[in-house]
Amino acid sequence: MKAALVTGAATRGGAAIARELHRRGLTLLLHHSPRSVVQAQALAGEMNAARSESAATWCADFSDPAVRVPEWVVDAAVEVCVCNASVWEASTLADCDRAATDWNVHVASHAAVLAALKASLRSIVTITDVHADRPARGHLWYTTTKAALQAMTMALAADWSPRVRCNVVQPGTLTWPEGWSDRARQESVRRGIPLAREGSFEELAAAVGWLALDAHYVTGQILAVDGGRSRVLCD
Structure with a gap:
């Protein structure tokens, strides 16, 4: 059975991606930060209840420059890696x-x-942002480092081919971030999305699942899951 590692897997989009890959039969390694221990353990428990010994957790603080990958993760022979861990x-x-x-x-x-x-590894999917190409005001280092992650993925698509496929998913507005409860603000964003709604984490996960497992002749590509917003976004 294939093994997949999802970083930042405890909550939100990472959890949805992990569930999608697990649903499709993969064994999951769920990376999470020290702040998300309870959520990660609950997700692993959910997966192991559905299929015995099909999920394990790895706690690591990715803000630490000295982070190391433990031997048991390397020994799991991970074929699919989804680089999702993020800070905004x-x-x-x-x-x-x-x-x-x-x-x-x-x-x-x-x-x-x-x-x-x-x-x-056989397939890498990194989660960046539509703002990796169109900077978000007031978030200079988020924008800069997401763009760097995207560039690294494109370089790996060339350097590690043909054995490893490397692709990017750029999420747009999926669910509202904390502090976005203002309905007028939400409606203003919706008006700038051609499909006229926010997306879901499940729609993000479906795109990741396709790139990771089904798109055998696709590498070095950037897929925006944003309702078309990146086509019209100017700010």
Whole structure:
């Protein structure tokens, strides 16, 4: 049975992606941060109840530049890796601490994971953002490091072919982030989405599942799951 590692798998889109891959028969390694222990253990319990010994958790703080991949994760012979772990915080050019944290979470830690798993990997999907191409005001280091993760994935698509397929999914507005309870603000965003609604984490997971498992002749591609917003986004 194939094994998959999903980083940032405890909640939101990461949990939906993990559930989709598990539903399709894979054994799941669920990476999570120290803040998400309870959620990750609950998700693993849900999966193991459905299929015995089909999920395990790995706790690691990706903001730590010294993060290491444990031997048991390497020994799991992971074939599919979804690089989803992320932080979304406001920042400006002068925010050096924020720059370091965003770089470690989005780029350096994922690079360490992929390097450690290279021998067994067959498919990589990284989760970036529509703002990797169209910067979000007030989130300079988030935008910069998501763009770097995207560029790294495209470079790996060339360097690791033909053995490993490497693709990117760019989510748009899926569910409203914390602090977005203002209905007028939500409606303003919806008006800028050609499909006139926010997406769901399940729709994100379906796209990841297709790229990871079904798209055998697809590599080096960027798929926006955003209702068409990136086609009209100017801010």
